[in-house]
Amino acid sequence: MWERLKPLPPDLENMCMNPLTRENLFSLEQYAEKRPAFRSKVIEHKKDRRVDIGPNLSLYFEDRLTVQYQVQEMLRIERIFEADAIQEELDAYNPLIPDGGNLKCTAMFEFTDVAERRRRLAELTSIENHVWLQVDDLEKVYAIANEDLERSTDEKTSAVHFMRFELTEAMKQTLAEGGTLSFGVEHDLYRYSVRLNEPTRRALLGDLIN
Secondary structure, X not given: OOOOOOOOOHHHOOOOOOOOOHHHOOOHHHHHHHHHHHHHHHHHHHHHHEEEEOOOEEEEEOOHHHHHHHHHHHHXXXXXXXXXXXXXXXXXXXXXXXXXXXXXXXXXXXXXXHHHHHHHHHHOOOHHHHEEEEEOOOOOEEOEEOOOXXXXXXXXXXXXXXXXXXXXXXXXXXXXXXXOEEEXXXXXXXXXXXXXXXXXXXXXXXXXXX
């Protein structure tokens, strides 16, 4: 499912590294031809960019390639080819590209049973504000969630959130020197944590460049 994003406020628009432009995109005709190979490339790329926290929460970390895929798919699905409309999609999705000092992800709560999904999302209100990362034993960094729009109410949280984790230079340096990277959730009804394996740690380290 592809969710339409709203552009960020002006003071947050530039929080991405090497944003995509129209010149970086395939035309609809080109994408129809290249899509099978491009899709396979992106699927392989994403394998080391997923972090599962507990049984129901997955973080899918975004970068320039994953964002290009989302934009291309949105253009394809909605048959968008006008320049202004393409730019609107770029303005909405470019902020998901990390800027070298942060990690950005799409967070998804996934349940196989519809009734359980409804009940659990009602129980887990504000959980998006309790997701954290930690480098070695340094201070935890809590997610900044849903900067484009509010996705939760007092009655329930959303199944999908967009998150940003801001890292200090000390954290980046520690990771570059081989430090561990962990993620977790501190919510009364959902408490889990996980330490990343080496392929995923390396993949996310690649987002933290100067």
